Amino acid sequence: MTEATSRPVQVHGEVLTTRRVGAYHHLSLVAPGIAEQTRPGQFVALAVGGPDTALLLRRAFSIYRVSSTGVYGGTVEIVFAARGPGTEWLARQQPHSPVDVVGPLGRPFALPREPVSATLVGGGYGSAPLFGLAETLRSRGSRVDFVLGAGSEQRLFGALDAKRMASTVAITTDDGSTGLRGRVTDVLAQVMERAGTDVVYACGPMAMLQAVSRVCADRGVTAQCAVEESMACGIGVCMTCVLPVRDEDGMTRMVRSCVEGPVFRGEAVRWEDVGTVPDDTYGAPAAAH
Amino acid sequence: MGGPVARFSVRTVPAPERTAEPRYDLATRLASVELPNPVLTASGCAAAGRELQQFFDVAALGAVVTKSIMLEPRSGRATPRMAETPSGMLNSIGLQGPGIDAFLAHDLPWLHEHGARAVVSIAGGSVEEYAELAGRLRGAAGLAALEVNISCPNVANRGLVFACDAGAAAAVVSAVRARTAPGVPVFAKLSADVTDIVAIARACVDAGADGLSMINTLLGMALDLDTMRPVLAGVTGGLSGPAIKPVAVRCIWQVHAALPDVPIIGMGGVRSGLDALELMLAGACAVSVGTAVFGDPGAPVRVLRELREALSARGFGRAADAVGYAHRTDRTT
Numbered sequence: 296m297t298e299a300t301s302r303p304v305q306v307h308g309e310v311l312t313t314r315r316v317g318a319y320h321h322l323s324l325v326a327p328g329i330a331e332q333t334r335p336g337q338f339v340a341l342a343v344g345g346p347d348t349a350l351l352l353r354r355a356f357s358i359y360r361v362s363s364t365g366v367y368g369g370t371v372e373i374v375f376a377a378r379g380p381g382t383e384w385l386a387r388q389q390p391h392s393p394v395d396v397v398g399p400l401g402r403p404f405a406l407p408r409e410p411v412s413a414t415l416v417g418g419g420y421g422s423a424p425l426f427g428l429a430e431t432l433r434s435r436g437s438r439v440d441f442v443l444g445a446g447s448e449q450r451l452f453g454a455l456d457a458k459r460m461a462s463t464v465a466i467t468t469d470d471g472s473t474g475l476r477g478r479v480t481d482v483l484a485q486v487m488e489r490a491g492t493d494v495v496y497a498c499g500p501m502a503m504l505q506a507v508s509r510v511c512a513d514r515g516v517t518a519q520c521a522v523e524e525s526m527a528c529g530i531g532v533c534m535t536c537v538l539p540v541r542d543e544d545g546m547t548r549m550v551r552s553c554v555e556g557p558v559f560r561g562e563a564v565r566w567e568d569v570g571t572v573p574d575d576t577y578g579a580p581a582a583a584h
Numbered sequence: 585m586g587g588p589v590a591r592f593s594v595r596t597v598p599a600p601e602r603t604a605e606p607r608y609d610l611a612t613r614l615a616s617v618e619l620p621n622p623v624l625t626a627s628g629c630a631a632a633g634r635e636l637q638q639f640f641d642v643a644a645l646g647a648v649v650t651k652s653i654m655l656e657p658r659s660g661r662a663t664p665r666m667a668e669t670p671s672g673m674l675n676s677i678g679l680q681g682p683g684i685d686a687f688l689a690h691d692l693p694w695l696h697e698h699g700a701r702a703v704v705s706i707a708g709g710s711v712e713e714y715a716e717l718a719g720r721l722r723g724a725a726g727l728a729a730l731e732v733n734i735s736c737p738n739v740a741n742r743g744l745v746f747a748c749d750a751g752a753a754a755a756v757v758s759a760v761r762a763r764t765a766p767g768v769p770v771f772a773k774l775s776a777d778v779t780d781i782v783a784i785a786r787a788c789v790d791a792g793a794d795g796l797s798m799i800n801t802l803l804g805m806a807l808d809l810d811t812m813r814p815v816l817a818g819v820t821g822g823l824s825g826p827a828i829k830p831v832a833v834r835c836i837w838q839v840h841a842a843l844p845d846v847p848i849i850g851m852g853g854v855r856s857g858l859d860a861l862e863l864m865l866a867g868a869c870a871v872s873v874g875t876a877v878f879g880d881p882g883a884p885v886r887v888l889r890e891l892r893e894a895l896s897a898r899g900f901g902r903a904a905d906a907v908g909y910a911h912r913t914d915r916t917t
């Protein structure tokens with residue numbers, strides 16, 4: 296697995312297009328300097344609310360697609376759910392609205408050196424970063440299969456993209472409005488069996504990532520999971536976005552998901568302990584006594 | 585990075601001093617130490633400078649104030665650690681950090697190599713721990729000053745916060761002062777969550793503090809109205825950001841009025857050069873930019889640029905002349 300490094304920049308971006316996609320909003324932004332450096336799995340942090348806003352913190356969004364060519368000199372696309380004041384503000388922006396963008400942020404999905412069979416699992420808008428990844432994997436000769444899941448058809452993102460790119464696409468919804476009624480993990484093992492999966496890439500709710508990691512661990516397959524933790528800065532200075540992760544030596548540390556993630560190896564994250572500081576964590580209060 | 589189109593400019597650091605620009609004397613003094621300008625980072629909002637270096641040259645700031653460091657590595661508290669509030673945020677990080685050994689091995693040398701002046705913030709659970717930290721930092725290259733974060737629970741006194749008790753605050757300050765090299769100023773960082781901040785300030789100065797930093801975050805809390813439970817895993821958290829600026833102005837004003845010769849590093853809600861100016865007019869000789877960095881990683885250099893403009897627009901040739909200017913009794917101007 297290889298990893299590329301990038302250096303985030305802060306740019307005065309501008310909305311290029313807006314579009315509704317089912318329950319989500321799709322936004323493309325002119326943001327030069329970001330597209331060129333972006334690797335699949337990285338994210339951008341957008342300032343929301345305008346110059347004198349009471350919303351002080353940036354909002355993080357997975358990068359869905361980038362284009363570094365064309366008349367606008369670098370665009371970044373995101374897909375998001377309007378669910379609070381920041382995302383609602385973003386949903387109201389029109390073409391030409393200024394948006395301050397910081398990115399690309401975080402560590403991307405690690406890519407295999409050799410062609411492999413990769414299964415990509417997305418939950419809700421969590422599928423967004425997987426399409427760029429699928430393109431990269433395919434261009435390197437890997438097989439790609441998709442498993443997409445969501446609450447309902449409205450909240451399923453990218454089924455058409457997936458069909459265009461993948462060998463097979465399995466779809467599940469909680470309400471059965473499209474695909475199989477159920478969860479992605481209800482079909483994952485079967486897909487992996489059929490595809491001879493070597494590596495799983497996943498992005499979606501924490502509970503989904505935990506379940507996907509378990510399926511992968513049972514089969515001895517590596518999982519690369521992109522997590523979504525509440526973030527105040529997105530650049531590694533505030534320590535709000537931490538979760539318990541085991542390092543190579545088995546020591547658990549509270550690591551920053553914005554700079555050491557958002558992509559982690561599934562078996563390294565202590566999913567059942569997210570939201571706590573396990574007693575055996577490096578520097579935990581209990582360990583001090 | 586591709587050449588930016590004029591309209592979508594990539595933000596870069598302004599050249600330190602272009603000769604065409606009129607020069608203002610932005611230098612300020614933290615007791616015995618002179619800084620090239622009065623804009624600093626705030627402890628806990630800039631880590632140890634490395635991450636911000638991606639956005640601007642940290643050596644362009646007056647100083648980098650580092651995240652409060654403790655003797656031992658600390659995991660910090662459980663998540664959620666953050667809640668956004670109107671014009672502010674609550675945090676309950678719990679002083680997560682690598683401990684003084686790793687800090688001395690990696691962080692301070694990095695700042696020194698990059699030409700940054702470091703104001704190192706220390707935190708402890710006992711007077712001895714603070715003293716030990718000061719001793720470990722003695723003689724370290726790149727150390728410009730110490731900021732003593734006394735907003736920590738005192739293990740020996742049922743967790744009563746040092747900053748809320750004049751005696752405990754003074755004990756920490758005098759122990760740190762005694763272990764610190766004479767040329768390195770010691771600033772005590774005060775909490776506004778006290779009945780009489782001037783009394784605490786006086787106790788710290790009498791105990792040997794060369795200056796004061798204020799204000800730390802204010803204790804606050806938010807409830808999640810869906811779960812109907814506290815948002816933060818730590819239940820309560822520290823409120824910061826523009827929401828607390830009036831409290832910072834009031835504290836700086838009161839302390840500067842009582843102790844006009846004591847240098848103050850002001851912080852609390854600074855997000856523009858005008859905010860920085862307001863804290864200086866109240867009596868701060870330097871200003872830390874904290875929470876604003878989360879929304880705008882380039883905030884410290886932007887604030888510096890805006891402050892320079894704001895000072896010159898008001899006819900201040902020297903930044904030092906603005907310090908405490910709002911206290912003047914002459915009512916004709």
Ligand SMILES: Cc1cc2nc3c(=O)[nH]c(=O)nc-3n(C[C@H](O)[C@H](O)[C@H](O)COP(=O)(O)OP(=O)(O)OC[C@H]3O[C@@H](n4cnc5c(N)ncnc54)[C@H](O)[C@@H]3O)c2cc1C
Pocket residue numbers: 338352353354355356357358373374375376377378379380381382383420421423522523524525526527557667668
């Ligand atoms: C790495 C990463 C990638 C993400 N990618 C996407 C994406 O592609 N599409 C999408 O719709 N959403 C994505 N999110 C979640 C998105 O950041 C939140 O939905 C958004 O911040 C909510 O802001 P708000 O003002 O609407 O809601 P509020 O709940 O009012 O937000 C208040 C505060 O909490 C933080 N916050 C709240 N929920 C989340 C959350 N789930 N994750 C992180 N911070 C949160 C906000 O940043 C803000 O500071 C991602 C989050 C992360 C960390």
Ligand SMILES: Cc1cc2nc3c(=O)[nH]c(=O)nc-3n(C[C@H](O)[C@H](O)[C@H](O)COP(=O)(O)O)c2cc1C
Pocket residue numbers: 533626627628629651652675677679705733773799800801822823824825826828851852853854872873874875876
């Ligand atoms: C996430 C966060 C972490 C902080 N950590 C520390 C710390 O370690 N030590 C300290 O003295 N103050 C800490 N502070 C307080 C700030 O240094 C500052 O005093 C306060 O936030 C007010 O300034 P602001 O409104 O500009 O943020 C922290 C603040 C925030 C928001």
Ligand code: FES
Pocket residue numbers: 525526527528529530531532533534535536537551552553554
């Ligand atoms: S969000 Fe601030 S350190 Fe990760």
